[in-house]
Amino acid sequence: MAVCDGLKGLLEAINGTWPQTVVQTCIVHLLRHTFRYVPSQHWPKLAEALKPVYTAPAEAAALERWCEVADTWGSRYPAIVRLWENAWSEFVPFLAFDIEIRKVICSTNAIESVNARIRRAVRARGPFPNEQAALKCVYLALMSLDPTGSGQARWGRRWKHALGAFDLAFDGRLTRHHH
Structure with missing residues (x-):
């Protein structure tokens, strides 16, 4: 398992060397990047909307919550929708793990x-x-x-x-x- 911060080419380099590796994006970095696109006065509401996505019990529930976030915020901040959609395949491995694993891999x-x-x-x-x-x-x-x-x-x-x-x-x- 590798937790990455979104550095370009890192996923390919890791999988090229260790094909069995599960590559997980750093949740903290993903959230940090998300808030870059949004004025600070909207941060509390957006944080509240995103929490059910990354704390979802499984991918299906996370996707439902994400669709709600995208519907609510996407027209105003389309860059966050693109960011999450591009990161989704490296975000979801996290959701398959036990809560104890989630605690230690959510951040780099x-x-x-x-x-x-x-x-x-x-x-x-x-x-x-x-x-x-x-x-x-x-x-x-x-x-x-x-x-x-x-x-x-x-x-x-x-x-x-x-x-x-x-x-x-x-x-x-x-x-x-x-x-």
């Missing part, structure tokens, strides 16, 4: 935050004399994200249910190699 924000911290550390250091020095810089940046180690316990609590749901959804592929 966590990994983007880690990437930003690594970039900042690398930029502050400048050129590296060798690969080992660069890897050490990245390692230290990652370790500084959780200096006390308490995040590991939080991670375990947050992911425990999701890992079980992933194992069921992907028919044991997650744990098959660990026995």
